Structure formats: structure tokens, C-alpha cells
Amino acid sequence: MISETKMKLNLIGIIASFLLISVISAHAENDEDVFSKAQHYTVQIRKAVTIPFGNDKKGTAFGAGFVVDTQRGWIMTNAHVVSRSPARLEVAFFGRKFVPAKKVYVDPFLDLAIISINEEMQKATAALPELECTNLPGVGRTVGTFGHPNGLKFTGTRGIISGHTAKYESEMLQTDAPINPGNSGGPLISLSSGRIVGINTSSMNDSQNSNFAVPMQYACRVLDLLREGKDPSPPDLPLAFFKAPNEQMQLRIARSLIDPAKFDIRAGDEIVGVPGVVESVENETQLIHALRGRLGNVALRIKREGQELVINGKLEPVKKVNDKTCIMFSGILLCETPSYMGRDDFNPGKIAVYFVEAGSLGDFNEIEKMDMLNSVNGKKIETLDAFYSVLKTSQEEKKPINFVFRDTGGKGAPSYFTYTERTLPVENLTWVSNEKNGG
Structure with missing residues (x-):
């Protein structure tokens, strides 16, 4: 009886071990497949800046990008990779030579840019990657970065989504997947779905596990508007918001420099939503996302002196970086x-x-x-x-x-x-x- 029980337990253990090995093997094969595909749609970007505007620096630098439209030859990357200044740009696919590229659009708010390559290189691009344009990835999602960290070309690393933060200039994905110089502009990929969930952007100094990416949810809106031939520029919003305690999510205005004849937005108002677009906005990135492609006559839902009301006015797009x-x-x-x-x-x-x-x-x-x-x-x-x-x-x-x-x-x-x-x-x-x- 005892030996029979032992045999059953041993059999269960063998089956469990086999299933565990199968799961690990499946994950490993899936990860390899994801990175293998990324190798073909990811590019290396080389830039040279001789006259830098603003915070840009003179000199040559490298970064990454990924194909988002094969017919137009469009590649998505970071604005800081291609520079907001006049720059010479070149792009190289895996195993190929560098060829000239030019800027299509550089966003003044998000660290985001679209560049294009000529027809000859369009023919060399691989199948389009899938983009996660609808939802933000949840905390704990396994992700991989792909790029050229510290000059190590076409390299993949992995980690998880650690959180979402709007603590800095815009809302970002936070990940412990390594993002080093040369990774910027490359894809942050969900290893479970194979979809790109973000654009690798930056890392926190003196920290190995605090890295950041632009969420694809916001980048996709820009891409869709460009494909439709519409201006994706964010609104010109000269508003100063109160810094909320403990990163509390709110858009309460400390100072408005908008012409009140165009839009009666006042200090003390709290912007809570965009009627007909989104019920609630919690930070400036979400507000700008809701207004892209919908400028001109705009309605905002606000709280003023304890009352909720809708105000209407006119918002113009911010001046284009390329202009x-x-x-x-x-x-x-x-x-x-x-x-x-x-x-x-x-x-x-x-x-x-x-x-x-x-x-x-x-x-x-x-x-x-x-x-x-x-x-x-x-x-x-x-x-x-x-x-x-x-x-x-x-x-x-x-x-x-x-x-x-x-x-x-x-x-x-x-x-x-x-x-x-x-x-x-x-x-x-x-x-x-x-x-x-x-x-």
C-alpha cells in the first residue's frame, strides 16, 4: 500500500516537472520568437547636430527606432534621438548599411518622433510589428527592450512593468528592463503578446531598475492622425498647474496665460474632462491626448468654486518643431x-x-x-x-x-x-x- 502511494506521488511529481519544463520551454521559445522578430523591424539611428537648439547638444549620437508604416517608410523613435535641432540622420537595419532619413514629425510634448526612409529601403523592411494602442500594460507584465545599449547592436533584455508615473514631464511607463544609452527610441515589447507597448526613453541616474518608456497608447494617436493627413500637434496650453501632494492626480490651475478673450480658464479651476471625448483626465498627458486632432473650438469640463461646469473656447496648436x-x-x-x-x-x-x-x-x-x-x-x-x-x-x-x-x-x-x-x-x-x- 505504501509503495503504491509512493509510486503515485512519484508519477505526479514527474508529470508536474514535465509540465513545468514545458511551460518554461514555451516561454523561452516565445521570448526568442519575439526578439527574433524585433531584430528585423528595429533599426539603428545615427544623427549629427552642428547647430543645437535649446537642450540639444552638438555632436554625433546613436539610438534606435522601429518600423510603423512600410508603405510610407515611417520609423518611430524618440525626439531626443533625432534631435529637435537641425540634424543629419541615417538609418540602418540589421546587417545593412546606413542610408539617409528625414524627419516627418517631432512632438514638442512627448519624447516622440516619426522619420522616413527612401523607397529603396522601404522594400527592405520586415513585416510591421503589432502596436498596443488601446490599453496600458499592467504592473507585473513581462516585457523586453530591444536596441543598441552602449553600442551593442540589436540586443534584447527583459524585465517587467514596474508602474505608471506622471511625476516627471509626461506620463510614462516604468520598467526594470534595462534601458541604456543606445536603447532610446527602440521598442518596449510585451513578451506575452509580442506587441510593442512603449518607446524606450530614459533611465534614472544612479538606479539600475528605474527606467521609463513613452506609452504606445499616446504615440498611436499621433501616428493615426499623421496617416489621416491631420495635424497631431498638441494644443498651445500656457497653463501652470499646482503640484499635488503625494502625486495626487489632479489638474488644478495655478496660473493661466491663455488670452481670456479666447478661453476663460482661470487660476483655481480644475480641469476634469473633455466632453464627448473622455470623462476624466488625471494629468497633463491625458488632457493633451484627448485634445490632439480636436483643436479649434474646444469644450472643457471643469470645477470652479465648488461647481462643475462646461466652458467653451478656442485653442490653437503649438508651433511645430520642424518650423x-x-x-x-x-x-x-x-x-x-x-x-x-x-x-x-x-x-x-x-x-x-x-x-x-x-x-x-x-x-x-x-x-x-x-x-x-x-x-x-x-x-x-x-x-x-x-x-x-x-x-x-x-x-x-x-x-x-x-x-x-x-x-x-x-x-x-x-x-x-x-x-x-x-x-x-x-x-x-x-x-x-x-x-x-x-x-
């Missing part, structure tokens, strides 16, 4: 500041220094990035066109110009600004833009 135009002379790049900055009490000015070439005349005269243009030959300058006209005359007549710059180094008594005065000749004057300089 940004600046002026370069004597090694100094100057661009217009965002329009809403001129509406605030703390008005820095209309035109600012965005880049100074090392070793240039501007660098020699100690002009620094984010110096604000205060006056030119004693006069205020409000637009780049007017500024260019003055600079062109100076260059033609070979007469130096007196510039007054200011920055925010003041102590507040009597001014928050400090001022510098420089007299410079104008050399090598030119317009700089994504279209003209390789964007």
Missing part, C-alpha cells in the same frame, strides 16, 4: 522665446541666445546660452525679421552693433536680471532651420 527658425551670426544662435513668456509678469524678452559656438567671436565676448536680447543699438527688437534686417545692414556696412543682454542672475533688489553690454561685428549672418540645415 522653428533662428538666426546665426558671429558664432551666436538667437531664437524667439515661446509666445506665452511675454504674457507673464516675469517677462524675459522676445529673443534669446540658444547656442554659442566654442571659440567663436560670441564666445570670446562672453555671450552665454539663454542670455536675453534687451536692445540693439539702444532700440527694442520684437521679431526675428526685424532683427535680421538690422544685422544684415550692419554686415553690409561693416559697422559693429551695440547689444545689451540680460539674464536671470539678479537678486530681486532692484531687479531679477543682470545686464551685459557688448559691441560686436556681424559675421557669417544666416538663417538656421530644420528645413534649411538638414532637419
